[in-house]
Amino acid sequence: MAASQQMGRRLPEIPQEKKKNVLNGGLMPTLGSDTLWELAAAEVESRETGGGEEEETVHERSVFLMGSKAGGKTSILLRCLDRDEPPKPTLAMEYTFGRRARGHSTPKDIAHIWELGGGTSLSDLVQIPITPVSIRSLSVILILDLSKPNALWGTMEKLLQATQAQLKKVSAQAQQAEKAKPGAKHQTLVHSAARILPKDYPDRELISPFPVPLLIIGSKYDTFQEFDSDKKKVISKTLRFIAHYYTASLIFTSIKSESLISKTKGFFSHLAFGLDRGKTVSCDATKPLIIPAGCDSFSQIGSPPIADVDITSLHARNPMDLWKKVYERVFPQESTSEQRELKDPAKDPQYSEPQIDAVRVQKDQELEQYKRNAAKSWKGLELDT
Structure with missing residues (x-):
């Protein structure tokens, strides 16, 4: 019971000349509120509605x-x-x-x-x-x-x-x-x-x-x-x-x-x-x-x-x-057909990585071999049917 009474008790009155310095280092405008809770609520409402003079969010x-x-x-x-x-x-x-x-x-x-x-x-x-x-x-x-x-x-x-x-x-x-x-x-x-x-x-x-x-x-x-x-x-x-x-x-x-x-x-x-x-x-x-x-x-x-x-x-x-x-x-405009042909970055010398490039060549060869084997298997499947 004592705790509830304490929570509901009003805070001491704040002198009028000090109200504007309670929050934000003097940026809070003077309000007609009598308690710190009311001042804080007014400040939160001001920020939510964009009325604050100083934004703290990252732009x-x-x-x-x-x-x-x-x-x-x-x-x-x-x-x-x-x-x-x-x-x-x-x-x-x-x-x-x-x-x-x-x-x-x-x-x-x-x-x-x-x-x-x-x-x-x-x-x-x-x-x-x-x-x-x-x-x-x-x-x-x-x-x-x-x-x-x-x-x-x-x-x-x-x-x-x-x-x-x-x-x-x-x-x-x-x-x-x-x-x-x-x-x-x-x-x-x-x-x-x-x-x-x-x-x-x-x-x-x-x-x-x-x-x-x-x-x-x-x-x-x-x-x-x-x-x-x-x-x-x-x-x-x-x-x-x-x-x-x-x-x-x-x-x-x-x-x-x-x-x-x-x-x-x-x-x-x-x-x-x-x-x-x-x-x-x-x-x-x-x-x-x-x-x-x-x-x-x-x-x-x-x-x-x-x-x-x-x-x-x-x-x-x-x-x-x-x-x-x-x-x-x-200035007759140049054809854009050449601009659409992009060079493969993997073959660009400036991005050369010997070890990675060697593995890439091996994988490309394995992929070609897989394609040939798959083509043969599909042909055999067609003959069986």
Whole structure:
């Protein structure tokens, strides 16, 4: 009986001027409660409803990296993560992660990073990083090799189309799953750029925002800057149009330039850890392009750069198709048939392991012998029947 009375007893009154310092070191707002229990209950309710000023949970984001084959994706990623190690060719889909501390006493932010290898040949693997869980905080980075303009449009088009299709599919699945939960509140799982664009966003009614934050990186700028000025103009204006059309950020970079890598890292850290991406803007075609999303417009980009050709004769269905036809007039796109032929990694000299390779050869021979014996047995079985 005494115990129950003790449990039901009110705690001593807390002076009004000290109430705000009881919890969270002064972060708790002054409440009209009279007991510590009521103050604690109010704090828990505040955290559950998102009213707390300081989050203690670990922030996790996902970044999907894709682009041109041998376009420098891994090299750029390692530099952005401050990892001093030699880059290796990416096999299919590879995963890594990055961490960043927000403070001495707070958990680290985590970025889950998926890198797609093989250029466009393995675009079906986009289903691995794009899931109902990852799309809640997913960003996409498309790296295009500026030194190979004849493969640029095809790479961009196929990879973005495959990514958009998977995002649409997963978003629909996730929304159906949420609606199926009893009493679940409706929530938007894909952070669609179309839903967050301000009313004064340039060309808002003419663009097609990418479903998740998108960063386009033009790699190997050191080689690109040696191109003829007219060709550089076509590539630069075309990528500006694509980036603005998809509400993406655009930056040209080179691993040989510390300044450009530093600015590229700023864009990467913005997607991976939510940091400020910087305020630098450069739309000059004679210099590396650095254009955050929302800092460009169709009026600034201008019309497709092509001479001695009547644009109306190209019979384009829409602006994107028009820019594609103009670009391919200047840079005929290479066939992608060769890109689909992947080299067997087991036969690649750089992954040579003598002992393992010897066993592999033996097993391959045993497999061939087994196939021959099985074929003979099936033939004999057919004759008996």
